[in-house]
Amino acid sequence: MMLPxxxxxxxxxxFLWGLYGIVTSKNLVHQVVCVAILQTSTYVLLLAIGYxxxxxxxVFADIPVGTTVxxxxxxxxxxxxxxxEAAVMALLLSMVVxxxxxxxxxxxxxxxxxxx
Amino acid sequence: xxxxxxxILLLVAGVAPAVVLSRDPKSQVVTLSFYGLxxxxxxxxxxxxxxxxSQITIGAVMLPLMIMLALTKMRRQNLRREREGKK
Amino acid sequence: MSSRTRTVFFLCSAAALAFVFAWGxxxxxxxxxxxxxxxxxxxxxxxxxxxxxxxxxAINYDYRAFDTLGEEFxxxxxxxxxxxxxxxxxxxxxxxxRETKSxxxxxxxxxxxxxxxxxxxxxxVFGVYIATHGQLTPGGGFQGGVILASAxxxxxxxxxxxxxxxxxxxxxxxxxxxGGAAGYAAIGTAALLFGAHFxxxxxxxxxxxxxxxxxxxxxxxxxxxxxxxxxxxxxMQSYLREIIEERLKREQ
Numbered sequence: 001m002m003l004p005x006x007x008x009x010x011x012x013x014x015f016l017w018g019l020y021g022i023v024t025s026k027n028l029v030h031q032v033v034c035v036a037i038l039q040t041s042t043y044v045l046l047l048a049i050g051y052x053x054x055x056x057x058x059v060f061a062d063i064p065v066g067t068t069v070x071x072x073x074x075x076x077x078x079x080x081x082x083x084x085e086a087a088v089m090a091l092l093l094s095m096v097v098x099x100x101x102x103x104x105x106x107x108x109x110x111x112x113x114x115x116x
Numbered sequence: 117x118x119x120x121x122x123x124i125l126l127l128v129a130g131v132a133p134a135v136v137l138s139r140d141p142k143s144q145v146v147t148l149s150f151y152g153l154x155x156x157x158x159x160x161x162x163x164x165x166x167x168x169x170s171q172i173t174i175g176a177v178m179l180p181l182m183i184m185l186a187l188t189k190m191r192r193q194n195l196r197r198e199r200e201g202k203k
Numbered sequence: 204m205s206s207r208t209r210t211v212f213f214l215c216s217a218a219a220l221a222f223v224f225a226w227g228x229x230x231x232x233x234x235x236x237x238x239x240x241x242x243x244x245x246x247x248x249x250x251x252x253x254x255x256x257x258x259x260x261a262i263n264y265d266y267r268a269f270d271t272l273g274e275e276f277x278x279x280x281x282x283x284x285x286x287x288x289x290x291x292x293x294x295x296x297x298x299x300x301r302e303t304k305s306x307x308x309x310x311x312x313x314x315x316x317x318x319x320x321x322x323x324x325x326x327x328v329f330g331v332y333i334a335t336h337g338q339l340t341p342g343g344g345f346q347g348g349v350i351l352a353s354a355x356x357x358x359x360x361x362x363x364x365x366x367x368x369x370x371x372x373x374x375x376x377x378x379x380x381x382g383g384a385a386g387y388a389a390i391g392t393a394a395l396l397f398g399a400h401f402x403x404x405x406x407x408x409x410x411x412x413x414x415x416x417x418x419x420x421x422x423x424x425x426x427x428x429x430x431x432x433x434x435x436x437x438x439m440q441s442y443l444r445e446i447i448e449e450r451l452k453r454e455q
Contacts, residue, residue: 004233010125012224014132016217021136023213024206029141029183033148036179037132040155043171044128047162050242053235057163058246058258061340065250069258070163071242072249076262080274082170083345087281089179090438093186094285100190104197109206165341166259169333173349178435181356185442192445 007048014041028096028106032089039085043078050074124158141187145180152176254408255338255417263343264423268402271423272387275430279384282434289441311362319361326354334428338417344424348431355436359443364450371440376433383430390419390426 018041021034050071056063058072100106131151138144152175159168204212232238245266246258255261263271334347359367370376391402399405402419409416 004235005228005231006122006125007234008224008228008231010129012221012228013129015224016221017133017136019217020213024210026139027141029186030139030144033141033144033183034136036148036175037135037151040132040151040175043155043167044125044158047159047164047167048234050164050237051162051235052237052242055163055237057165057341059165059256059341060250060258061256065247069246071237071239072245072258072262073239073242073267075164075167075259076267078164078167079170079259079263079345080270082167082174083274084277086174086178087278090182091281091284093182094288097186097189097193098288101193104194106190166257166343166346169341169346173346173353177353178349182438182442185439188446189442 007044007051011041011045011048014038014044026107026109028099028108028111029093031108032092032096035092036085036089039081042081046074046078046081120161124154124161127154128158141183145183145187148183149176149180152179250411253404253417253420254411255420256411257338257340257343259341260337260343260424261417261420264337264420264427265402265404265417268391268419268423271427272391272402275384275387275427278431278434279380282380282437285438286441289444291444316361319357320363323354323357323361326350326357330354330428330432335421335425336414337424338420339414344427345431347424348428349435351428351432352435352439356439359439364447364454368447368451371436376436376440378433379429380433380437383426383428383433386426387423387430390423394419 015038018034018038021037022031025031025034050073052068052070055068055070058069058075060069096106099111103111105111128151131147131154135144135147135151138147152171155175156168156171159165159171245262249258249261249266250256253261253265255265330347330349330351330353332347333342333350334344337343337347355367355370358370394403394405395401397403397405404418404420406418406422408418411417415421
């Protein structure tokens with residue numbers, strides 16, 4: 001049955017597509033978005049690791065404490081991951097804007113030499 | 117439940133190449149926002165509501181916003197450069 | 204190496220990488236077969252030990268609070284980096300000419316303006332609600348902070364550039380961001396003053412399900428919300444600074 005291994009396959013698929021986007025990109029902003037796609041593949045992987053069959057969300061506000069829940073630790077890791085993604089994207093985008101200001105272009109092919 | 121998980125995983129696997137293959141950043145912003153929403157849906161289906169909230173706010177709102185702001189700033193820089201190049 | 208060569212080289216390497224992934228996936232436990240001991244242990248004790256019903260936030264702000272401290276400082280450093288990169292250079296617009304013609308900006312329709320202005324209050328209340336109820340329901344400081352930071356953006360989108368400028372250049376924004384980052388470290392250090400380890404939960408825990416329960420989790424959640432909201436508002440301001448100045452000049 002394929003479903004037990006489908007999330008891992010989806011994570012690998014998204015990772016490879018993100019890499020493809022970075023390698024064949026002609027625009028720095030497009031490249032930055034492909035880095036974000038790469039990061040989402042790790043969320044799929046972490047989600048699949050923590051999932052428990054028949055488990056529900058790890059919030060005990062309205063369910064008794066003993067019920068089966070999925071792993072909360074992996075979700076805490078994913079929260080940190082999303083915050084780090086936001087921080088990294090902000091900095092990467094500001095660097096792209098600065099590169100455009102100094103070099104006049106956002107094509108990585110034309111930005112090959114250092115302008116320092 | 118298993119059908120839903122199948123469907124959402126295949127949807128994620130289908131939308132990610134669409135984001136990568138939209139080469140123009142202006143159209144990639146829209147696909148990225150949609151991808152963020154689909155990922156948040158996947159987090160809900162796999163019983164992770166905290167992470168889904170985070171993903172909606174960051175991946176579907178803040179990240180496309182920052183990209184659009186960066187594109188606007190770059191457009192202004194290009195316009196100014198053209199103006200000074202013409203003088 | 205030309206672009207075509209690079210693509211071909213990448214495709215060969217990607218095929219090898221895909222093979223390695225497939226080989227590795229075979230040994231992973233199938234979906235739903237959760238074996239780890241830590242998740243089971245935490246869900247049994249978290250509600251009793253910390254009086255918090257949201258176990259994910261209890262882990263984030265109490266059991267693994269040190270990691271969250273690092274994550275908040277990553278965000279703080281990144282906002283600092285963006286502000287440094289976009290510092291006003293001092294030599295823009297010396298001639299006072301406008302960058303874009305006034306036909307470039309779209310006129311704001313009345314529907315947009317009214318609906319955006321109606322939403323601002325709701326967004327602020329909702330953001331504060333999510334940020335302060337982190338220990339009870341899904342949410343917490345980070346999500347609430349981002350929702351709060353969208354409120355000034357909605358003000359800008361409704362055309363009120365003057366109000367947006369007044370909001371983002373108020374010193375409260377910088378105070379919120381720095382206060383959030385410093386407050387997190389201060390809460391941790393306060394535990395040291397009582398003889399416990401750094402970031403121990405020393406505030407009285409209260410009853411499960413109340414708003415003022417779970418000790419420092421609620422306080423840290425609120426503080427993190429402040430920092431994230433301040434950080435995102437500062438980010439928006441540094442991107443939009445020139446556009447705001449020009450629109451304000453044009454409106455005068």
